[in-house]
Amino acid sequence: MKTYTMTSKEKNVLWLLMGIGIVSLILxxxxxxxxxxxxxxxxxxxxxxxxxxxxxxxxxxxxxxxVAYGGWIAVFKRVLEALSLQIRIGIALFAIIVAxxxxxxxxxxxxxxxxxxxxxxxxxxKSGFLNPVVYTIATFGILGLWYYLAWSIRKLSLREDAEGxxxxxxxxxxxxxxxxxxxxxxxxxxxxxxxxxxMSLDPHWYSTLFVWYNGASWFVAMASLVTLIILYLRGRGYxxxxxxxxxxxxxxxxxxxxxxxxxxxxxQYMLIWYGNIGEExxxxxxxLNEYPILFYLNLLINFVIPFLVLMPNTTKRMKGxxxxxxxxxxxxxxxxxxxxVKPGVLHAVHELGGMSHGGDGGHGxxxxxxxxxxxGLIEIGVFLGFxxxxxxxxxxxxxxxxxxxxxxxxxxxxxxxxxV
Amino acid sequence: xxxxxxxGLYNSEEALKSAIIEAQRKHxxxxxxxxxxxxxxxxxxxxxxxxxxxxxxxxxGLIGFLVAFLGMSWINTVDWPxxxxxxxxxxxxxxxxxxxxxxxxxSAVGMTVTFYVVSGMGPGVKNPILHPRITDDKFCxxxxxxxxxxxxxxxxxxxTGADETGIKIIGKNE
Numbered sequence: 281m282k283t284y285t286m287t288s289k290e291k292n293v294l295w296l297l298m299g300i301g302i303v304s305l306i307l308x309x310x311x312x313x314x315x316x317x318x319x320x321x322x323x324x325x326x327x328x329x330x331x332x333x334x335x336x337x338x339x340x341x342x343x344x345x346x347v348a349y350g351g352w353i354a355v356f357k358r359v360l361e362a363l364s365l366q367i368r369i370g371i372a373l374f375a376i377i378v379a380x381x382x383x384x385x386x387x388x389x390x391x392x393x394x395x396x397x398x399x400x401x402x403x404x405x406k407s408g409f410l411n412p413v414v415y416t417i418a419t420f421g422i423l424g425l426w427y428y429l430a431w432s433i434r435k436l437s438l439r440e441d442a443e444g445x446x447x448x449x450x451x452x453x454x455x456x457x458x459x460x461x462x463x464x465x466x467x468x469x470x471x472x473x474x475x476x477x478x479m480s481l482d483p484h485w486y487s488t489l490f491v492w493y494n495g496a497s498w499f500v501a502m503a504s505l506v507t508l509i510i511l512y513l514r515g516r517g518y519x520x521x522x523x524x525x526x527x528x529x530x531x532x533x534x535x536x537x538x539x540x541x542x543x544x545x546x547x548q549y550m551l552i553w554y555g556n557i558g559e560e561x562x563x564x565x566x567x568l569n570e571y572p573i574l575f576y577l578n579l580l581i582n583f584v585i586p587f588l589v590l591m592p593n594t595t596k597r598m599k600g601x602x603x604x605x606x607x608x609x610x611x612x613x614x615x616x617x618x619x620x621v622k623p624g625v626l627h628a629v630h631e632l633g634g635m636s637h638g639g640d641g642g643h644g645x646x647x648x649x650x651x652x653x654x655x656g657l658i659e660i661g662v663f664l665g666f667x668x669x670x671x672x673x674x675x676x677x678x679x680x681x682x683x684x685x686x687x688x689x690x691x692x693x694x695x696x697x698x699x700v
Numbered sequence: 701x702x703x704x705x706x707x708g709l710y711n712s713e714e715a716l717k718s719a720i721i722e723a724q725r726k727h728x729x730x731x732x733x734x735x736x737x738x739x740x741x742x743x744x745x746x747x748x749x750x751x752x753x754x755x756x757x758x759x760x761g762l763i764g765f766l767v768a769f770l771g772m773s774w775i776n777t778v779d780w781p782x783x784x785x786x787x788x789x790x791x792x793x794x795x796x797x798x799x800x801x802x803x804x805x806x807s808a809v810g811m812t813v814t815f816y817v818v819s820g821m822g823p824g825v826k827n828p829i830l831h832p833r834i835t836d837d838k839f840c841x842x843x844x845x846x847x848x849x850x851x852x853x854x855x856x857x858x859x860t861g862a863d864e865t866g867i868k869i870i871g872k873n874e
Contacts, residue, residue, distance in 0.1 A: 550793050556785065591758070593750065698740050 282686075284518050284679050294672040301665005308651065308658045314629055319651040321386035322625040323659055325377060327666035329477055330617050332370030332423070333498035334505055335670070339364035339430045340466045341502060346433075346452075346459030351690030352529060352697045355521040356510050358685065361437060362677035363506065364430040366670050371423045378419055381412045389415075390628045391483045402484050410480050418476050422469045429462040437685055444687030452689050470495060481624030485563045489548040494620065496541035500582070501613040503534045504606040509674065511603055518683055524597040525699045531596030534609065535586060541613075542583040566623045570653060574619055581612035593700065614663055618655055626652045703871050704845035705731065706853040707830045708862030709838040713739045716839035719860040720745055728856060729847040734830065734840040753818075757811040764806025768799040828870035838863070 305320065312319040342360040345353045353360065380386045390396050391403050391410035403410070433455050440451035474491045487493075507530050513519045552560045567575050586605055595601045626649060650656060685691060710716045713735065720742075723730055733746060772795045776782070781789045816822055834840045841862075843853045850867065857865045 546793075546796060550796065553793050554785070593754075700743075 282682050282684060284513065284683050286675050286679050290675065294668045297664045297668025300661045301668060304658045304661025304665060308662065316387040318625050318629050321388050322621055323662040325388055326617055326621040327662055328370065328373040328377065330501065330614055331666050331670045332367065332373065334502045335364055335366040335370060336426055336466060337498045337502040338506065339426060339462050342433065343459035343462030346456045347463055351693040352526065354685060354688045354690040354694035355526060356519060357688065358678060358681065358683055359506055359509050361434045362674045365434055365677050366673045367423055367427040367430055369670060369673050371420065371427060374419050374423065378416050381415065387628060387632055388625055389480055390631055391480060393632065406483065410483060415476050418472050422473045425465060429458050429465065433458045438681055440685060440687045441682060446687065447689060448687060449689050478620055481621060482563060482627065484559060487548050489544055493544040493548055496537055496544055497613045497616050499537045500534060500541055500609050503530060503537065504610040507602055507606040508610065511599055521695045525697050527602055528596045528699050531590055531602060534605065535590040538582060538586040566627065567619055571619060571623065573654065574615060578616050578619060581608060582616060622652045702869050705830060705842050705868050705870055706845055706850055707840050707842040707866055708857035709831060709833065709840050709864040711863050713839055715861060716841065717745060719841060722860050723841065723856060726856065728843065728852065731842045731844040731847065734834045734842065736835055736837060753811055753815060756814050757807045760810030761803045761807035764802040765799055768802035769795060772798060830868055831866060
């Protein structure tokens with residue numbers, strides 16, 4: 281079966297997921313008694329960031345493989361293409377967040393509050409970069425540029441199907457040029473984007489490692505989601521050229537980047553711990569004091585389990601294990617992002633005087649705040665909703681073209697891909 | 701323990717692979733196969749088991765990890781406690797880089813030594829070479845004369861189109 285068609289059952293399941301997401305969003309809006317609805321908006325931002333980042337990293341992975349003559353990806357290249365095109369959903373979702381900054385719908389970002397910028401010396405010093413105008417330009421400019429690259433690679437790939445022939449490298453070379461641009465532009469511009477979207481939730485704090493750490497987190501989540509999509513399609517009888525050898529290599533990616541993620545996580549943590557400077561340690565103090573379970577669970581799920589499970593040769597070739605690990609890591613890196621988003625948002629709520637207790641974040645002691653201290657059912661529901669939305673977009677895009685890039689010069693190589 | 705080895709050289713990996721299949725069809729027990737570069741699919745064809753070297757590597761790594769962790773814990777809390785930078789005596793984050801390094805060091809050195817011992821290599825060991833061109837451009841199938849008689853082997857080499865054949869006694873005290 282060369283072309284994939286979405287069955288009505290799949291559509292129903294994905295609509296159901298999106299329905300759960302919408303109900304959860306509405307519930308979190310209604311149940312949120314804090315001013316500015318931080319629970320609703322932080323859930324929205326968290327999942328927008330997580331899934332947009334996954335699409336961006338799919339483009340990065342695709343681009344890097346194209347540049348490095350990584351022919352082995354050819355049999356599942358269409359999945360990466362389809363996923364990377366979902367940056368457009370990210371643009372639409374970010375449009376809501378950007379609109380919210382101007383229309384005062386939310387108070388996620390302290391630097392967007394005029395009275396804070398006037399009185400807060402540190403935020404004032406950063407206001408040349410952290411302001412709504414730069415945020416808007418960076419968000420749409422950068423996402424737009426990335427989307428253009430993803431769209432161009434996809435278009436060339438489809439033209440290759442129609443106009444190419446066996447052994448024709450014309451389109452492959454052009455794709456490679458766009459892939460090179462994608463690698464460089466994601467590499468450089470993601471720093472600006474992540475500073476604006478995510479690191480500025482804690483506007484007093486900064487870490488030079490943050491973007492890499494965050495990017496590694498996205499990479500593992502992307503590799504996990506791609507593995508899940510492929511294994512699902514494989515189970516339905518599509519992608520029959522995808523063999524244990526391809527799965528093995530995807531497993532290696534998940535394994536390697538998980539370790540890379542840990543390396544960056546720890547580098548960031550240890551330097552701050554060692555330096556022991558108050559304005560830096562506050563970031564981890566908040567997370568350790570108020571989110572202790574998540575803090576250690578994060579390391580357990582995202583490092584210890586994949587490290588030990590994926591280490592042997594054989595586990596990376598087993599579908600069952602990879603299902604388990606991919607699901608676990610997709611959720612694990614969502615938790616990681618949860619820890620990046622939620623404490624900063626809660627701190628902003630305290631800072632804006634929305635809650636009588638707590639004072640300034642770090643002294644807030646460990647009392648439970650629904651939807652922040654631990655992800656509740658609503659948070660999981662929103663996650664499922666966004667997952668459904670992005671999966672729907674991906675599968676719909678997949679059904680539009682042949683599942684194999686039939687004239688890709690590396691297809692034959694990929695079919696005979698052999699490791700071990 | 702001297703062994704008499706009957707070997708044949710082939711020109712390409714395709715010829716080698718088809719010869720191996722032919723040998724297995726005729727139930728001739730192959731002693732070993734030598735190639736100038738790794739040939740894909742050869743392990744599966746010869747039915748070789750996966751090396752257990754990496755299990756040894758894991759154990760060595762674990763030992764290194766524990767040596768570093770327990771060693772530093774003992775030194776910094778019991779043997780010679782010193783306050784560094786106002787940190788507690790038992791400061792695990794500071795141990796992590798050393799734990800990592802010791803894991804890598806122990807597993808790397810341990811695996812190297814294990815590999816040398818298992819392969820019978822070491823200082824002063826002479827490596828018997830069946831034919832110098834095996835390291836260059838020839839693909840070799842070797843039979844032990846005890847398993848496969850010389851005449852059978854030679855007939856097989858002739859039938860499968862071996863480029864060159866030879867007999868060599870290896871492993872005697874030189």
